[in-house]
Amino acid sequence: VRLIVLGSGSRGNALAVSTGGHTVLIDAGFPLKVLRQRAAVVGLDLNRLAGVILTHEHGDHAEGAPGVARQARCPVYASPGTLRALSARLSRVSTVPLAAHSAVAVGPFTLTACHTSHDAAEPLALALEGPGGIRLGVAYDLGRPTSAVRFLLREATCLVVEANHDEILLRTGPYPASVRQRIAGSGGHLSNRAAADLLAELWHPGLTTVVLAHVSESCNRAELARGAVRMALQELGFAGMLVVAGQDAPLGPFDILAGAPASAPVTP
Numbered sequence: 651v652r653l654i655v656l657g658s659g660s661r662g663n664a665l666a667v668s669t670g671g672h673t674v675l676i677d678a679g680f681p682l683k684v685l686r687q688r689a690a691v692v693g694l695d696l697n698r699l700a701g702v703i704l705t706h707e708h709g710d711h712a713e714g715a716p717g718v719a720r721q722a723r724c725p726v727y728a729s730p731g732t733l734r735a736l737s738a739r740l741s742r743v744s745t746v747p748l749a750a751h752s753a754v755a756v757g758p759f760t761l762t763a764c765h766t767s768h769d770a771a772e773p774l775a776l777a778l779e780g781p782g783g784i785r786l787g788v789a790y791d792l793g794r795p796t797s798a799v800r801f802l803l804r805e806a807t808c809l810v811v812e813a814n815h816d817e818i819l820l821r822t823g824p825y826p827a828s829v830r831q832r833i834a835g836s837g838g839h840l841s842n843r844a845a846a847d848l849l850a851e852l853w854h855p856g857l858t859t860v861v862l863a864h865v866s867e868s869c870n871r872a873e874l875a876r877g878a879v880r881m882a883l884q885e886l887g888f889a890g891m892l893v894v895a896g897q898d899a900p901l902g903p904f905d906i907l908a909g910a911p912a913s914a915p916v917t918p
């Protein structure tokens with residue numbers, strides 16, 4: 651199973667997960683043109699997708715989804731609430747509603763989802779299971795990691811988890827109090843410390859790859875996010891790969907293998 655992060659942050663999120671020549675996109679939160687440019691950089695063919703899976707309708711996750719699904723002639727998978735929120739933009743796109751906790755086949759992957767705590771219509775965290783029992787968990791845009799999220803992400807080989815803000819930089823940063831409260835609240839985003847606590851709880855010997863995502867450009871820095879999580883995971887014996895996804899350039903591909911840290915990123 652191969653993972654490419656096309657970009658992650660408040661200005662856009664998209665991940666590509668491939669196996670055996672089949673690719674799914676998780677979120678498509680960039681304009682179609684940007685998605686195409688980034689896919690070209692990493693040699694990804696966006697015309698051949700098994701599906702576009704959306705966590706929620708916010709623009710930084712769904713912006714390019716209708717266009718990319720139309721061009722690839724593939725379905726969009728999302729919660730009923732997300733599909734309703736996007737219905738005006740999803741004409742001529744086939745859609746598959748995702749119910750929490752039930753499994754759906756998307757190409758060679760089995761997809762399960764659960765609700766998250768975030769200020770969107772019906773946001774989801776996702777788990778994709780591929781051949782060989784490789785499990786990839788994705789959870790970003792969540793104010794707090796509920797027990798449903800922690801259960802969904804158990805036993806993962808690879809986790810893509812939000813480390814949105816440093817708590818001190820958020821308090822002293824440029825945002826007005828109302829925005830700060832929204833970000834730190836239960837419908838907002840996880841701090842570095844909350845991400846470290848969540849990942850420490852989810853750690854098990856089979857976890858080989860951790861990608862920190864949705865890192866704020868004004869209230870965080872990659873080294874702060876990585877440092878907080880590395881400290882928590884190293885104590886537990888984590889020897890896998892820990893990387894921080896960026897907003898403006900793709901990261902990967904990473905080959906995710908059970909029982910072995912992902913191969914080092916191939917810099918395009």
Ligand SMILES: [Zn+2]
Nearest residue numbers: 660708710791
């Ligand atoms: Zn977001």
Ligand SMILES: [Zn+2]
Nearest residue numbers: 706708770791
């Ligand atoms: Zn959001």
